[in-house]
Amino acid sequence: MTVKHIDASTLTHDQHYSADVVIIGSGAGGGIAAEQLTAAGFQVLLVEEGAWYQREDFVMEERWAYPQLYQEGAARKTRDQAISILQGRTVGGSTTVNWTSSFRTPAATLDYWQQQFGLAFQAEQSLIPFFALAEQRLNMQPWSLAPNANNQQLQRGCTSLGWHSGVISRNVNGCANLGYCGFGCPINAKQSMLVSTIPAALAQGATLLSRLSVRQLNWQGNKIHSLSALPVNAYFQPQKGINVTISAKHYIVAAGAIGSPALLLRSKVPDPSKRLGKHTYLHPSVISGAIFDERIAGHQGAPQSIYSDQFVWPQDKEHIGYKLEVPPVHPVLMATKLTGFAEQHALLMQQFDHLQVTIALLRDGFHPDSQGGHVQLDQFEQPLLDYPISDYLWQGMRKALLSMAELQFAAGAKQVLPIHHDAQAYRSWSEARQAIHNLALKPLKQTVVSAHVMGGCNMSAKEQDGVVDSFGRHFQLENLSIFDGSILPSSLGVNPQLTIYALVWRNCQQLIQQLT
Amino acid sequence: MQRRQFILSGIAVAAASSLGIGVWGWQHSFTPNHANRDLVLSALLPALLLGALPTAATLAEAELIRTKTAIADFIPFLPLRQQQELHQLFNLLAQRLTQLGLTGHLSRLTSLSLPQRLSLLAAWRDSYLQLLQQAYHGLRELLYGAYYGQPEHWVALPYQAPRFR
Known part of the structure; x- marks a missing residue:
């Protein structure tokens, strides 16, 4: 027909x-x-x-x-351009x-x-x-193959610290573990x-x-x-x-x-x-990069197969919860999100294959100080999302950056780079901890991303x-x-x-x- | 006239007043001007891509041309609002407003040395003016996205686009 x-x-x-x-x-x-x-x-x-x-x-x-x-x-962004969507x-x-x-x-x-x-x-x-x-x-089922190295480091860090981790269910049928889900599945497995x-x-x-x-x-x-x-x-x-x-x-x-x-x-x-x-809620997410000695090749294999809910429902309701996952690592996504420019940026890109990336997705909308954003229309009648980031969210982001750095060092990272425009690559958990405590968390300085709009x-x-x-x-x-x-x-x-x-x-x- | 037309020009005014320079002709069109865009990109790309561009001049030039083409190809996919802001920024930067974020003499972007261009980028990034920060991040993402989107530029990564068929 x-x-x-x-x-x-x-x-x-x-x-x-x-x-x-x-x-x-x-x-x-x-x-x-x-x-x-x-x-x-x-x-x-x-x-x-x-x-x-x-x-x-x-x-x-x-x-x-x-x-x-x-x-x-x-390249969709919130009104003040502080969050990429x-x-x-x-x-x-x-x-x-x-x-x-x-x-x-x-x-x-x-x-x-x-x-x-x-x-x-x-x-x-x-x-x-x-x-x-x-x-x-x-056909959603827990991913039955071994996680790729990017996800494996998340799992390893959690195990080493005694934190929760789990295997993600995926809606795939005949998945060849390629890692290009974000480009449209080339084999109709998704x-x-x-x-x-x-x-x-x-x-x-x-x-x-x-x-x-x-x-x-x-x-x-x-x-x-x-x-x-x-x-x-x-x-x-x-x-x-x-x-x-x-x-x-x-x-x-x-x-x-x-x-x-x-x-x-x-x-x-x-x-x-x-x-x-x-x-409007976004699961505003912060990113932590880590350099490992071994090859990670975060572009290969199922992009997300391991997660950690260690921090998503904290006992203390005054702190926002966050879920830990990893993103696939491809050149444009990384080049635009990695911090710095000129030689500093070029050097990071040269370590692309050894880069492990963890993300923390903040559970927004459950607290009086997290009331989300609001959709407006621009002069072309097209949508524009205004999403102010409250102190409550910034505090959660700092905790999330700390958790991710601790996790990545526990997994064996040589250096951890919180994705913040004033941050450096740190060589130990104690160095990273001190630096993250001192980072000025504010729009554009702190990179924030979202892949979930609700x-x-x-x-x-x-x-x-x-x-x-x-x-x-x-x-x-x-x-x-x-x-x-x-x-x-x-x-x-x-x-x-x-x-x-x-x-x-x-x-x-x-x-x-x-x-x- | 719409308020938004002045937003990016506002950068110039704010920077001008912070530098003690009087208001000059700061109404810059958001009509696309290819020559202005090319001039700005030709000045900023070699600075931003320092360490990534090949050392051989002809190879570097080929990569710059490819990146500029990719930028021109990508811009029409952005929201019209953002396209206008970008055109306005290119027009602004191509004019005699290039001391933005820099102290010192008034000069054109193209006549700045490479270290001066790097200082300019850093000054925008660290500026107390949100609009200059937005210009830094907006250009940075656009330019890096265009450069690293090209398979010819993946040699150093290393990364290869898979071929499934």
Whole structure:
């Protein structure tokens, strides 16, 4: 059968489409929804502002992958440019480029949501069956091969210090342990939306509209009656000229935790709780580099297979928790993140193959002094995230830099370089400890990165505390659901993909019942 | 006129006042100007890439040209807001405002010696002005990303792009 795909950048005339359900965004949320709703018999239009790149298109080079597959060429930053954000923008969304780490939502996170937002996921609305469904659908299993050297050092450091470490579950099938997950899997082993739910939905009659940027939801009273969209150009910038409109019985916004609030803000939808675009969380992450005598080759092998939760749920609630993981080590990612310039930088790059890198992901959003960021629109109506870093977060980052340095020396590192623009490579734990205590932690001096964007359209049991209800239904617009990470009321303390799959799967079941 | 048009020009004003220099023509366009971009990159890349560029002049020149092309190819993928800021920065730096962050005589970026360019970069990095810090980090990431994105520049790492098909 012919798969229905329209590349909107090739349109030559204004177009109008209609469907039962239109889904805006094809990532973790949109992908799951497309399969579920198509299987239930609905006519589905799946809209994606990125391109429909597939295995044969992927190039295993950052210079191709970042501009083609990532938001803002992988150079997305917060308003003050202090935090870099990696986020996918392609069919499959971030699931096409993520590092495959799969964790269920921690019970402590669900408890917090229950206390603060009245969301009873632990009890009668349990997510457990939906975790199991998603794990099965996407073949999530603990990584059974030996971790690569980059992950091995994390494990070794934890063992040596008596800290917790665990093996990460990955959504892969036939993984060849290559290490290029962030470039789009070249062998279709990663069970992203691109190779699982989206092809399934297309095979059952869904239509994919790629390279189309939805600019506005047109609504009146309590219902959306259409949406307006513009094709994007070769650089993924929305282009005026050809107007596309879509009408549907139900609208699902799944454009990610920056894109979804931005679309709702552009559409000026009702926002009585004043929470739209607010409380955006990032798992703000700090980085520690370490030079080992042995070859690490952090670009080879499954990028993330070991984690440590030693510090993620501290006893003392006044300190923020952080999860320890490692990132893949590729030249552009490293060159842009390593500190210094000229000879100092060149020397570090020459030790590229001996560089072990650890990251600490801060669990933001669980404390009065961690209320996240807020999505705004710039003069081009494009999103811009303002995320001020509070003293509470800076203190957590200092602790995280200390933990990582201690861990890397315990694993046998010869030198540890906290990624801070005033830091040096230190030769002992005591030297590093003293130096880290004295670092001035402030924007731009301290490098902060994020690969997980959450919140901005938070769910809540009560209308006054959220944008959507516990099933992702918009409180004011009755034919609107939000099905992505933007509905999370805090960060998670784990990599978010499985939480989004499970929540959306559950929410789809309810939506299907209501629409039938 | 939009307030944002003045943001990067504000760097010049702030730096000028900190250096005791009066306000001059500081309205710099954010219209792309290839000559200005090339001039700024030609001045900053050899400093930033000191130790990474090959010592043979012809090889180094080839790497610089490749990097400049990669920068030009990448910029259109950035948000329009950021593109405007970059163009404005290039236009600004290409003019007679090159003493930014430096004390001493007023001179063009291209006439600074290599050590002076290195000092300039360090001065931006350590500036108390957030806008100068942003300029440092923004240019640094753009330039290093473009340089290390090229397979021809991976010899020293060592790193090879895998071929799976």
